[in-house]
Amino acid sequence: MMTITIMVSVALMVTTIIMTLASGLSKKNIEDREKSSPFECGFDPKSSARLPFSLRFFLIAVIFLIFDVEIALLLPMTVVMLSSNMKSWVMISSMFLLILIIGLYHEWNQGALEWAI
Numbered sequence: 001m002m003t004i005t006i007m008v009s010v011a012l013m014v015t016t017i018i019m020t021l022a023s024g025l026s027k028k029n030i031e032d033r034e035k036s037s038p039f040e041c042g043f044d045p046k047s048s049a050r051l052p053f054s055l056r057f058f059l060i061a062v063i064f065l066i067f068d069v070e071i072a073l074l075l076p077m078t079v080v081m082l083s084s085n086m087k088s089w090v091m092i093s094s095m096f097l098l099i100l101i102i103g104l105y106h107e108w109n110q111g112a113l114e115w116a117i
Contacts, residue, residue, distance in 0.1 A: 059112055060112075063107060063112060063113075066103075067100075070100055073096070074096070074097075077089075077093055077096075
């Protein structure tokens with residue numbers, strides 16, 4: 001029992017030492033300005049790398065994600081139709097589609113879907 005504990009302890013110590021040596025030897029210690037720069041073309045940046053982000057693009061992306069998830073919820077409705085009560089299925093489906101149409105109308109009314117600048 002004692003020898004197994006000693007063997008496991010020695011194996012863990014040897015593994016820790018090998019991992020520490022490998023980590024220390026694999027690191028590059030030479031750092032120059034070109035290697036630490038985010039630009040890989042070799043030229044110095046003339047302006048800021050942070051450009052202003054278009055809020056309209058972000059809004060279109062969020063609208064796409066919302067409608068993409070809703071389409072993923074609409075597709076299984078046809079499969080569920082066969083195994084459920086028809087009256088409740090029609091009511092739930094029509095309410096879901098009504099919420100989608102109201103949301104689409106609201107986005108259209110607010111001008112979120114216009115591509116012109």
